[in-house]
Amino acid sequence: MPQHVTVVDYDPSWQQRFREERDRLCGALGEATLAIWHIGSTSVPGLAAKPVVDVLVAARSLGEVDAVEPRMRELGYECLGEFGISGRRYFRKGGDERTHQVHVFDAGDRKNIVRHLALCDYLRSHEDARDEYAALKRSLARRFPYDIEGYCDGKDRFVRALEARALACYDDSWDRLYLAARRVQRPREISPLVEAGSVAAALLTEAGSVYVGVCIDTACSLGMCAERSAIAAMVTAGESRIRRIVAVMPGGGAGMPCGACRELMMQLDPAAREVEVLLDYESRRTARLGELVPGWWADARMVPEA
CATH class of the missing domain: 3.30.460.10 (Beta Polymerase, domain 2)
Incomplete structure (x- = not known):
């Protein structure tokens, strides 16, 4: 029929x-x-x-x-x-x-x-x-x-x-970032003391480039968050201005960058307060980095000299 x-x-x-x-x-x-x-x-x-x-x-x-x-x-x-x-x-x-x-x-x-x-x-x-x-x-x-x-x-x-x-x-940049992070997100054991890939991150620069990174977890304090891995790739390529960033947690949801990652982003760029951080991919809920780091200690030092 x-x-x-x-x-x-x-x-x-x-x-x-x-x-x-x-x-x-x-x-x-x-x-x-x-x-x-x-x-x-x-x-x-x-x-x-x-x-x-x-x-x-x-x-x-x-x-x-x-x-x-x-x-x-x-x-x-x-x-x-x-x-x-x-x-x-x-x-x-x-x-x-x-x-x-x-x-x-x-x-x-x-x-x-x-x-x-x-x-x-x-x-x-x-x-x-x-x-x-x-x-x-x-x-x-x-x-x-x-x-x-x-x-x-x-x-x-x-x-x-x-x-x-x-x-x-339609602005597909969040889709692009989310999928870029998910493509590199795969938990694996590097050695008996090092694991990687359970969290992934992707960022979009002001120049339109996308950089990705995964977390590296170690048996001591030598590990690195996924966000900082992506930032390191960006800096290595010669860029330093982030427009948007997303961290993807093990369950596939977007997660909040840790304090150390927020601090690094704030120190990178005088305009870092305007960086958009994805808080929830399904609803596209975001926050400006400046909202996540209120009363930042080095604001005055980041003001360009006249």
Whole structure:
């Protein structure tokens, strides 16, 4: 039987369905997973949608994803390879009454990852576009109730134009930094006395460069935080002005730089108070470094001489 195309009012439970599926996918994909996002219409509050949860996954490598296909089948997914999009791994479950779709790209595939994130972000913040898209989908669902290709073709031009507008105003620098840190984050034992990689950091300079680093933990006081590792790479390359920085903790969440890292950043640059520190990746909550180091002891000494 052909897939039934139905568009319904937004359902807040879609968010919970995503969170539950994200946990299952993390278990199946394991270390291949660097980030998982809820995308598509069910991720946009207030938007009418087909009740299918779309999931976007950034992977360490597609080879690692291919290796765990049996685990995806155990979760009830069909493994369909690229399925028309180069560089993608596409999984779906639910048969003709589909419930979930998973789109996996290599974490370095910024084009495909960012276009999905930008479109969702745009729809969440532009009510007119959201309403226009909902009306189009309802109309197409009535016209093509058992023709998913006709439904998708009917909204293709609108979505492409919407995506172009979304990309024009989307700032992907936090995504870029988060994924850069996650790509180098892998706990490992260097020797019986040294471990590394459980925490990773990435920073963006005023010149637009990205530098990464991982923590180095030792049996004495010779270790180094991930943030300072990234800063050392930046200084080695001849730069010293940080614009944004993120530290990623072992569970994948953003973490607060320690006092020593904050102090080093403050000492590097008279404008360091304006450095943005990511506190939560999912909500994009940030703080200025100056807010995290109030009443800094050397403020007067950093003022350039007249």
